[in-house]
Amino acid sequence: MKITALLILLFSFLFGCLYFERAKTKDELPxxxxxxxxxxxxxxxxxxxxxxxxxxxxxxxxxxxxxxxxxxxxxxxxxxxxxxxxxxxxxxxxxxxxxxxxxxxxxxxxxxxxxxxxxxxxxxxIESIRYELFRFSDKLSGLAKGLFQALVLNVENQLPSEYLETLKKQGLYHQLAISGFNLGILYGILYKAFLFLLKRFPFLFKHYPLQVYAMILSLPGALVVLFLSGFAGSALRAFFFLLLFVFSKIFFRQTSSIFILLLTAFILCLFDPYLIGNLSFQFSFLATLGLLLGNLYWQKIGLSPANLWQKILYLNLQGFFISTLISLILLPLMLYRIGYFSVATPVNNLIASFFWSFIFILLSLLSALIYFVNDDLAKILIEVVGVIFKWYMKIPLFDWIYIPSLSVNLLTLYFLVLPFFFFLIQKLVIKESSKKILSLKPFAKILSLLFVFTFLILLYNVFNFFYKKTDFVIVFKDKNFPHILVKNQDKYSLLVNLTAKDIDVFKAKYFPVYYKLGVKRFECVFNFSPFNPYSIFSRDFEVKKVSTVEEIRYLENEVCDPRMFELIPLDEQAYILEIKGLTLLLGFSSKVSLVIPAELSIFYNKPKNREILPFDDVYVESERQSAIIILPKDGYALVFSERERRASELAYFLFPFVPYYFEGSFAKKIVFHRINLP
Structure with missing residues (x-):
């Protein structure tokens, strides 16, 4: 059964990947x-x-x-x-x-x-029914509207951004996604209700156990949640898993839940291969796998509570154990998705589960059903839920987060290596133990885990050591938010051009990128506008110093530690940026007419007269197609675009080790001219 399940999963993955590759070659729309x-x-x-x-x-x-x-x-x-x-x-x-x-x-x-x-x-x-619920939600207050749309209709972008950020850091953001948890609440209530009724008329249902009839009669409730979610990938996975589980009970087969889960993934990917790249589907599948494995391992412990207090403790420990295992399984995907991981997720889940299960999700679904009978009553109910949610958000839950020191591509490679290393070590331990008089086979998994844990620490430290030694400059070519990230060994600094109204969009777009590059602390943040963004950056990063254009223009303050970079103003539209022997001319206007020696020139607006450029062969125009990455080295720099990095398989997985330590042919080499600037 295990081999069959693994083959099903492997075939689903390969089929989905092949389909995606073929989709890339299709004729593109205009x-x-x-x-x-x-x-x-x-x-x-x-x-x-x-x-x-x-x-x-x-x-x-x-x-x-x-x-x-x-x-x-x-x-x-x-x-x-x-x-x-x-x-x-x-x-x-x-x-x-x-x-x-x-x-x-x-x-x-x-x-x-x-x-x-x-x-x-x-x-x-038929989608008009769901559209009608959206129209109903427009009549609600802001918080009630956002909560209703998230928990019933699977649209979470209407909730206030500060609430969404708090839920992410608490590790509770998954509660907003409609999945097996939401589906299971309504299905569970209907199952209990139908089972209660069926026990009153047992003589009408003789061929199967009453539980099976209750399961079948409750399926329409799960279908309602699936429809209201807009057939989201996570809800689709949960519904088909439930459907196959009920079928297995009808035919009296004691089928493994894990096998049913893998079969569900296979069937769904077969009919809709795009699901293999759907993050909602991936999170839901891995979380359910962690739930089933956690429950399986917990049962093997064999604890038997004797009284009520022991039973309460038992249930809490079980929840904590399963939640911890789910968090560990989701760890690589969470880091790849948002760049950090909430350490306190298992504890917060125990504290918050009651509110989400029996108040927010249940009452939100109930208000959606009541709307088609009495919209005033539905409005009152969901407004009350919104008030309770506002109080709930004031509970000081833990918001500890872990940000790795490595870039996310190195972390992905790191996590891919571990399973292969574990199975290899386990086979070697079993093979060697068979040659000894005292067999180590019963301890093979424990020894393998110890070896893997040791290897895990060593590999991470090796990656971290070499990553800290690299330097790079990333020029984010964004018309709305042009900015530069500088990495000097293990220190980071940022040059931005932001106003107060830009913050929310900028934060949503670029903060995850910084996390994925391993940024935890900024030595300095310089803003080319008068707005001081310290209060914004300090909420998510340690920030040593924040400066604005006013300080450099009127107070002549030092922008940053000269060992990081030096910023020299030429006029209001042009600056010289010196980083480890590399000189960049930053021009913010198409009318800049400065002819100065520079190794690399970056203009945020294309100059009308290209003759003013210092060196045409190293000019980087800020066209909106790809970020520019610059690696300063001893006497020269390597320059390439993000598009070129992705095209190189080695640089895609091993950036910045490739090309910093192993230079590739895709990067352009610029030799420093070593001319003293005024």
Whole structure:
């Protein structure tokens, strides 16, 4: 059974990966043009709407509508612009195409204010029921609206950003995702209710145990949650797992739950291969696997509580053990997704489970069902839930987070090596023990774990030692947020150009990138505008010093430790940045007309006259397609784009070791001119 289960999982993964590779070779849709098709579903998206749209050619796309009214079932002819045209490619952020494929669509677009659409009503779609609940949520207060949309309709972006950030750091963000937990609550209540009723009429149900009939009758409740979630990947996995579990009970088969889970993944990936890249599906699958394994291992311990207090302690210890195992299994994916890991997740889960299970999730689902009977009563109920949630968020739960010192690509490689090393060591221990008089086979797993733990610490320290020795500069070429990250050995600094209104978007877009590069502390943050961002950065990072353009312009303060970098103002639109012998000219205007010696010139706006550039062969134009990465070395620098890094398999997995220690052909080499600057 174990071998069959592993083969099923392996085949599912290979099939999904092959499908993704084939999807890359398909003909791409135009970056801008007119499209005709049908609106499939509409969801709120920050200050607009996210619209799923099926083209007349059969492909599905998603577009963000900043204006206009769309609802399911409409047929429209409209003009759209691809989001990839607008967005840059930054380290450890997926491309627009990758995000689109993970959602099972051909591309992501925008419906901008200047765009127009001609639409007509069509037949009523079943998705209109869900759309009606979105319209109901618009009548609610801000917090109640965000909570209702997250826990019932699987749209969490309407909750206040400070609440979302707090839940992430507490390790409770998964409570907002509709998965087996939400589905199981309604299903469990219906199961108990039907079982109670069936016991009153046992003579009507003779062929199967009453529990089986109760399971079957409760399935529509799980289907309702699946529909309300918009058939989210996590909810889809939970529903099919439940369906296969019920079928196994009907046919009196004592099938392993783990086998059912792997079979569920195989069937879903077979019918919808895009799920293999869906993060919601991945998190749900691994969390459920951890739950089943945790329960299996806990049962092997064989504890038997004798009284009520022991039973309470037993249940809490079981919950803590299972939650810890789930957290460890999700650790690599969490680090790859957001760059940090909440250490206190198991403890917070024990404290918060009651609120989420019996108040927030249950009452939110109940209010959605009541709405179709009495919308006033539903509104009162969900508003009360919102008030309770506001009080709940004041509970001082633990928000300890762990940020690795390595970049996320090295961590991924690190976690991939460990399982192979564990199985290899285990086989060697068993093989060697068979040659001895005293067999070590019963202790093979324990010895293997000790070896792996030792290897884990050694490998991490080796990676960390060499990573700390590397230097790099990343120029984030973003029209809205141009900025530079400088790594000097194990210290980081940042040069940004932010205003107060930019903070929320900048934080959501770039803070995860910093985490994934191993940034825990900034030696200095310099802002080219008068706004001081200390209060924003200090919430998430240790910050030694924050300076603004006013300080360097009027007070002539030192921006940063000269060992990190030196910033020399030339005028209001141009600066010289010196980093370990590398000189960069930073120009913020297309009218800059400075002819100075420089190894590399970076203009945030393309100069109209290219003759003013110091050296054409090393000029880096800030075109919006890929970040620029610069590695200063002794007497020269290596320059390449993020797009070039991803194209190199070695640099993709081993950056910055490749090309810092092992120079590749993809990086451009720039020799320092060693001219003294004024």
């Amino acid at each position: 970056s801008r043009g007119e499209f005709y098709g049908e609106v499939l579903k509409v969801e709120p998206y920050f200050y607009g709407n996210k619209v799923w749209f099926r083209l007349s050619s059969g492909e599905e796309i998603i577009f963000i509508a900043h204006h206009g009214i769309f609802y399911p079932g409409m047929n429209c002819l409209l003009t759209l612009t691809s989001k990839e045209v607008k967005e840059g490619l930054n380290p450890f952020r997926p491309t627009t195409k990758e995000l689109a494929r993970a959602q099972g669509v051909a591309d992501l677009y925008e419906f901008k204010p200047r765009d127009r659409a001609v639409c007509k009503e069509s037949e009523v779609a």
